[in-house]
Amino acid sequence: MAATQRILQPGEIEALDRISFPRVRLPQQPAALFQERAARLRQLAEGSPIADYLRFAARIVEAQQQLVATLPPFGPPDAPAVRRAAEAGMPLLPASDPLPPPWRAVLRDLAARLQADAGLPAALQPALARLAHMPDAVLDVLARQALGDNVAHEDLAAAPLVMAALQVVFAARAAAVPSHAVPPASPATVCPVCGSLPVASVLRIGGEAGGHRYLHCGLCATEWHMVRVKCSHCESTGGVRYQGVDGAPPVVLAETCAQCRTYRKIVNQEKDPFAEALADDLASITLDLLMGETEFARASGNPLLAIERPLAV
Ligand SMILES: [Zn+2]
Ligand SMILES: [Zn+2]
Known part of the structure; x- marks a missing residue:
């Protein structure tokens, strides 16, 4: 058997990675x-x-x-x-x-x-x-x-x-x-289809998207990929951390950024396969109350919840 395997160069690995899951x-x-x-x-x-x-x-x-x-x-x-x-x-x-x-x-x-x-x-x-x-x-x-x-x-x-x-x-x-037809929009923090902000992000399971984090558009429901190490609001890689509610299952966490001082929730299907970005964000209002006592402002609202509060800009 003529084995033609060879070691991939870094650029080739990145190229493979780009096509191995949907953007x-x-x-x-x-x-x-x-x-x-x-x-x-x-x-x-x-x-x-x-x-x-x-x-x-x-x-x-x-x-x-x-x-x-x-x-x-x-x-x-x-x-x-x-x-x-x-x-x-x-x-x-x-x-x-x-x-x-x-x-x-x-x-x-x-x-x-x-x-x-x-x-x-x-x-x-x-x-x-x-x-x-x-x-x-x-x-x-x-x-x-x-x-x-x-x-x-x-x-x-x-x-x-x-x-x-x-x-x-x-x-x-x-x-x-x-x-x-969907362009890689810039900045990568807005929906590439309609330009709206994500309501939350979701760590997906199943299929080619499994194991990847997607931002979920609050308006048109398009999801676009963003690596987890990046802040979903300012794209900084300098200080992403997670906060949850003590004693609650870690299905929904607040992803905080030390750079822009905002948070947005990340919904983890690996912890609950039925987790859904908008629904789980809406239901985890206790986490928002907790975050209200921190220095982090909520990065964007939930379309199905209208409350008077200052959001981060
Ligand atoms: Zn959209
Ligand atoms: Zn940030």
Whole structure:
């Protein structure tokens, strides 16, 4: 047998590493993603101090699952847009562009479904009634404020619903993007598809992505790879540490950075295979309370939780 094995040079090893796992994981089946998220929220609600909120969030996500199936399919991005994004290292379909038009219909439908839900928190009814009567232009302003984490006090209750509607259309649009069209966006701390911030990161199990850490976009649900040694907010490799809640299983940890003094949670599927970035972030609010007593500010919010607090910039 003529063995032709040879020792790989460092550059070749890196090249192999780059192709051995996906750089981005697009939300190819948004309905399945919402279904898994809703199931996880219901699971995490058991015994949680914020069980009612998690069950309410699960109802929103179940509605998202139904709504995403009602959307007409998006086409793939056009070739000039792909080329521009690749040349500039910019997100492919930035959320700062005009919003995909179906988003308002999705929001109105979501509000109607929730209004008809007997289990809805009574405090939310006025927000739903307000949303139902808002003209398109006002809804678009509200969407911009929600995307910028800059919502006025009177709109706080509506903000998670606005974000939920936007998530439906942005995930559906990202699902139509071929992975080879996704540019390596710069900075690497924003979603290469829509330019939004990650809600959390996830250490994946299974398949080619297993053992790798991905940042999970809070808007379009695209995941993109980032090595664990880097801060997911400033890319510094100088001081990433982890903090958890004493006595709690280490499924969710706060990844802190000594450089930018922020934290973002990392959700570890090796500790719990059902862990899901947005759901586990929302359910681990005890960890946020603990981190509130430290020097570290939360790097970015959770789209399904609107609270008035200063985030890191
Ligand atoms: Zn995104
Ligand atoms: Zn940092």
